[in-house]
Amino acid sequence: xxxxxxxxxxxxxxxxxxxxxxxxxxxxxxxxxxxxxxxxxxxxxxxxxxxxxxxxxxxxxxxxxxxxxxxxxxxxxxxxxxxxxxxxxxxxxxxxxxxxxxxxxxxxxxxxxxxxxxxxxxxxxxxxxxxxxxxxxxxxxxxxxxxxxxxxxxxxxxxxxxxxxxxxxxxxxxxxxxxxxxxxxxxxxxxxxxxxxxxxxxxxxxxxxxxxxxxxxxxxxxxxxxxxxxxxxxxxxxxxxxxxxxxxxxxxxxxxxx
Numbered sequence: 457x458x459x460x461x462x463x464x465x466x467x468x469x470x471x472x473x474x475x476x477x478x479x480x481x482x483x484x485x486x487x488x489x490x491x492x493x494x495x496x497x498x499x500x501x502x503x504x505x506x507x508x509x510x511x512x513x514x515x516x517x518x519x520x521x522x523x524x525x526x527x528x529x530x531x532x533x534x535x536x537x538x539x540x541x542x543x544x545x546x547x548x549x550x551x552x553x554x555x556x557x558x559x560x561x562x563x564x565x566x567x568x569x570x571x572x573x574x575x576x577x578x579x580x581x582x583x584x585x586x587x588x589x590x591x592x593x594x595x596x597x598x599x600x601x602x603x604x605x606x607x608x609x610x611x612x613x614x615x616x617x618x619x620x621x622x623x624x625x626x627x628x629x630x631x632x633x634x635x636x637x638x639x640x641x642x643x644x645x646x647x648x649x650x651x652x653x654x655x656x657x658x659x660x661x662x663x664x665x666x667x668x669x670x671x672x673x674x675x676x677x678x679x680x681x682x683x684x685x686x687x688x689x690x691x692x693x694x695x696x697x698x699x700x701x702x703x704x705x706x707x708x709x710x711x712x713x714x
Contacts, residue, residue: 482538485525486572488546488575489546490504492519505529520543540579541576542577546576586685588631588676592673594625594650597624599623604620608629611634628646629647643679644681658678658680661678669682
């Protein structure tokens with residue numbers, strides 16, 4: 457095997473087996489009773505704990521919205537479901553009627569304090585799903601056209617931070633450091649970045665979202681593509697088999713040759 461082919465193989469393998477975003481530790485079922493419909497249009501109301509012990513659990517997990525409401529039970533703990541609001545109506549002890557996460561958004565501070573809402577409206581309530589700097593080293597140019605490569609955490613400690621934030625693409629890559637969360641919290645980074653294994657960019661992640669968004673750090677790098685608090689993620693509820701793709705062709709299309 458040629459040396460160049462060996463290097464390409466190692467890059468692809470490293471990209472495929474890059475760690476996920478602490479998915480297993482963050483993923484949680486909603487503790488609140490949800491309401492949806494079965495395939496025949498009949499009302500279906502249950503708790504995730506009840507679904508988990510049903511012999512037809514896999515079938516129920518295919519009902520609209522159940523996979524997002526009960527990601528642990530349904531085996532859907534991915535980086536994106538971990539930060540997805542439930543799309544279903546659910547019952548909270550504080551309200552007589554069923555409510556949705558859209559209702560919680562009208563008063564996030566108090567709403568997220570209600571028992572069970574934190575685990576149900578994850579994208580709305582959990583700080584780890586909100587505006588954050590990308591953890592990946594970026595590559596851009598300074599005002600003189602000289603290559604400039606840093607991590608956001610390094611930029612945040614610089615005396616010339618404000619100047620660096622004006623370099624092309626830095627404010628999108630590091631919205632917390634650069635104080636640009638109000639306008640750029642849902643923006644994809646426009647820069648080439650280094651995951652530690654390969655170099656990539658959000659334009660390439662877009663070519664294989666299911667696989668690319670599961671790579672560690674993408675939730676806060678390619679936010680518009682990967683962060684459910686920024687995008688509509690309802691379609692995911694009808695796709696229970698969403699394990700990251702492991703084909704070498706898919707992975708290689710996400711990497712930039714270095």
